[in-house]
Amino acid sequence: MKNISTLLGGLSIDEFLRDYWQKKPLLIRGAIPEFTGLLSPKQAIKLACTEEAQARLITQYNGEFELAQSPFTAKDFKDFGKAHWTVLLQGLNHHLPEAAELLKRFDFIPHARLDDLMVSYAPKGGGVGPHFDPYDVFLLQGLGHRRWQISTQADRTLIEGAPLRILQDFKVEQEWVLGPGDMLYLPPQCAHNGVAEDDCMTYSIGFRTPAYQELAEQFLVYLQDRIVVEGNYADPDLKTQAHPSEISSAMLTQVEQAIKQVRWDKGDIANFLGCYLSEPKPHIYFDTPETELSLKKFAKALSSNGIALNLKSQMLCRTDTVFMNGESTQVEAADYALLRELADNRSLPAQPECPEHVIETLYEWYLDGYLAPL
Incomplete structure (x- = not known):
């Protein structure tokens, strides 16, 4: 250092x-x-x-x-x-x-x-x-x-x-x-x-030291687009109640069992953290390239000169997933080290032997304005 x-x-x-x-x-x-x-x-x-x-x-x-x-x-x-x-x-x-x-x-x-x-x-x-x-x-x-x-x-x-x-x-x-x-x-x-x-x-x-309350709230927002709880509430054996304004124990138990279907594991938390911590602040936006390179020309520039992240880009990694500006991309084990190098150093030197599918991923990020050839 x-x-x-x-x-x-x-x-x-x-x-x-x-x-x-x-x-x-x-x-x-x-x-x-x-x-x-x-x-x-x-x-x-x-x-x-x-x-x-x-x-x-x-x-x-x-x-x-x-x-x-x-x-x-x-x-x-x-x-x-x-x-x-x-x-x-x-x-x-x-x-x-x-x-x-x-x-x-x-x-x-x-x-x-x-x-x-x-x-x-x-x-x-x-x-x-x-x-x-x-x-x-x-x-x-x-x-x-x-x-x-x-x-x-x-x-x-x-x-x-x-x-x-x-x-x-x-x-x-x-x-x-x-x-x-x-x-x-x-x-x-x-x-x-x-x-x-x-x-x-x-x-x-x-x-940053995010509050646990903030993390919990945002994790629930993250989950709401990923959970599936099958079925609808039903009570074919409904009984009369002495007080119709009261929520019955039977209803409470049935809804409790439905909500218990919501599950998450360490992988869900890791994916949430990667997306959440790499999400740009609300005032940040990215400009697409003024003169857009073709995939072929981008690959040539990557091969000859390398690439660098946009100054505003946030890139994190975990196991087999990379997180770029709030979006997650699962990658093959053989490619992870290369993309992690980009995240660590915010740039990559010339890559004359970069795999084609990695070039395609990098090119998508280039089109979004997240990185550019050197």
């Missing part, structure tokens, strides 16, 4: 996962020594004003916070007066190849856990207030300096009526000023507050 010795402050991956991951914070000076950022403040604001961007603008004046959601125009970033402000831009890895490359440094965490790369820009004094997140995050400093304060406090009381989940009583336990290339890892529920010391850009590598 490139620069892993500095990325984790001299810790091995196993040491980091054992001692820090989901357990306690870790400050890493010079995690990526050469890192100064991926884009300028002007470029970040320009990107936040595009239709594809998912961005938030947070202003703070006299302790009061206001939140605005994209889309924005350039006028939204003028005349702030004495207010402090911050712009947050989600999914930077969907827009910049350099952002996708940065995420590869964190491949020691499974792709199924990765959310996205967010960048925040704030002039001096900007921030989003003390808060806590239910997920793991690496906070990598680019341009400028940010003062981070953290707390492991149990008090989660929020300011009532605030547009953000801001802690009412934040008690600082530790604080540091991070400069370019420095990084802070925070486990879930670790309260933190970041304030820009100067023109400041911070890159947040976030990892």
Whole structure:
């Protein structure tokens, strides 16, 4: 792993996962020594004003916070007066190849856990207030300096009526000023507050931790299109009831037996997870190729140059199935390793001997805009 010795402050991956991951914070000076950022403040604001961007603008004046959601125009970033402000831009890895490359440094965490790369820009004094997140995050400093304060406090009381989940009583336990290339890892529920010391850009590598309630609800949605319960309710031996408004034990038992026919196993759960975790967020869409290659020309390009996933594509694997942007494809054992390589590295080098049926699968994904020849 490139620069892993500095990325984790001299810790091995196993040491980091054992001692820090989901357990306690870790400050890493010079995690990526050469890192100064991926884009300028002007470029970040320009990107936040595009239709594809998912961005938030947070202003703070006299302790009061206001939140605005994209889309924005350039006028939204003028005349702030004495207010402090911050712009947050989600999914930077969907827009910049350099952002996708940065995420590869964190491949020691499974792709199924990765959310996205967010960048925040704030002039001096900007921030989003003390808060806590239910997920793991690496906070990598680019341009400028940010003062981070953290707390492991149990008090989660929020300011009532605030547009953000801001802690009412934040008690600082530790604080540091991070400069370019420095990084802070925070486990879930670790309260933190970041304030820009100067023109400041911070890159947040976030990892999703879906709630079990959310997973259960979505699994039931997944099942509803896959279950078959035969028959209809029937009561040829119906008896009179003293109270016609009561649901009888006989009806309850019959319906209970019907519902018990609903079954699932580990394979169903694996297929659900692959589809659910690779499903693009609602605002993401894919463009089909402007000049569509024929299957023959696509195969030639694959043979000569290889392919790469679209920056917005999510690809996961499990046993004999690959999941591409919420869709599952079962593959032969001999082909699984090749497609897993594509998922692992988000690209494939030239494939002069790629099986024809694999080429056809890749070509379908190409037509959908999920990948393209290099």
